[in-house]
Amino acid sequence: MAALIYQIFSSSALLSLGLCHLICTTRNYLKSPHTYSAKPFHPFPPSSSYSSSSGNGGRLRHLQLYMLIICLLIAMTHHLIISADADPLLKGRTPVHRFDSLQSAAVIFLFFIVSLCLLLSDSSSLLPFPSDLFFALGSALFFLQYTVTYSAASVQTSDLQAKCDSVSARISVLSSLLCLILACQPRLFVADIGLAAAVCLQGLWVLQTGLSLYVEAFIPDGCHRLLDVVNGVEGSTQCDLEESKFRAVAILDLVFLVHVVFVVLIVMFTYAGVAKSIGIRRLGSYEALPTVAAVSENNPHIQMKAMTGTQA
Template sequence: MAALISDIFSSSALLSLGLYHLICTTRNHLKSPRDYVARPYHPFPLSGSSSSSPRLKHIQLYLLILSLLVALVHQLLTSTDSDPLLKGRTPVYHFTSLQSAAVLFLFLLLSLALLLSDATSLLPLPSDLLFALASAIFFLQFSASSASASVQTSDLQAKCDSISACISAASALLCLLLACQPRLFIADVGLGASFCLQGLWVLQTGLSLYVEAFIPEGCHRLLDVANGVDGSTKCDLEESRLRAVAILDLVFVLYVLFVVVILLVIYAVVVKTVGLRRFGSYEALPMLTTADSDHVQMKSLAGTQA
């Protein structure tokens, strides 16, 4: 139950972060396409008359730091579990759990650095450096998820970890693109979409592993594992395992389609709210009136006689 609650909490944090990033990115681009530059953090819009605005301005970062702290504590507690029935008969999982905890700690440090950079003058970090650091951490997350997938005793958990690793790799690539090309709007939107996709997949992972109604047919949880932690969902037959993996692949594709629909809806709503400015189209020149035309011709004749 604790693992499912942790997945729901992480999913909510990632999904809200992705939606907020998509809305702010689209809004900034539509307001000023020529001056658009990707930002690693978008302050919460507040009226300047409120005395508490400086504090509430960074509420997103405060919530992100709190979410990372909760996830870090849960991962550290999970890594100390010594029951061989829960984690298998080798201590390999302990090292992968500690690796995931280290990645979360790096994300926590990056969030704190971002807060200091935006709220104070103690650590004025440029945006390209922040994106580069985020890219490196996402790559480490990809490495941690891949390592966890390779040592899992549960086929379903291994499949979920491998898909999560692919999403982390995409996030790392997008952050690297934004560090090199900060005006690349497509990469910035893709980064927000990757947050949403990762959040949805974390939720699907928790449902597929710990909720009986969502466990694929032919797979089951071990009866001697009361907590229902990683590695406790098994598929007895190879045919059942292949079917479960295929179902997870199909669900992932559906989530990708759902995120694309969310992106289009957000773009349409923001366009209605902000308005769309087209800078790539030709604009008709103003028509000259008869009086203006005669005035131009008289000036031309006067200049010729002179």
């Protein structure tokens, strides 16, 4: 149960982070596409400027970073606690479970350090780092997460767990590539939207992993949790037959495609909703010219150039 609760918590945190980044990125782009530039975080409320401010807006502008730091602390504490336990499933004579948990905690700690640096960089002049540096650091950390997750999948005794970890690793390497693109081209709106979508997809897949491994109703037919393992832990869901294993892997591939379609729909509806709320309609890269009524309302007296040298 503890493992499932942690999966739900991680999924909620990633989905919230991805949706927040998606909405704020779309809003900033639609408001000013010519001056748009990707940001590693967005102040709260979204209408506040990116500079220092006072009052309630100034106290809440780093709310996204505060929540991210708290979630990273909880995740790191979770991995440290489970790494202190004995290996619940014997994998030879090496405590692989303990080492994997320590590696995951180390990667989360690096994300925690970068988040703190981002907070200090925006709130003070102690670390005046540019945004492209943070995207480059994020790219390196996502790639490190990919290597850790991929190595964990290669030593899993459960084929179902290994499949879930390998898919998660692929999403991490995609996030790494998008961060690298943003570090080189911060004005590329598509890459910024893709990064937000990748975070949302990772959150959905974390939830799917928890359901497929620890909830009996979602475990594929032919696979089951080990009877001698009371709590759900890594590797506790096994598939006895090769046919059942292949069928379970195929089901996970299909479910992953469903999640991808769902994320695409989220991006499309979010873009349409934000565009409607702002009240901006665009055709390609051209902006609509103001109408005569709008010009008359803003300036009822239109200055015309005098016409000289004309004949009746």
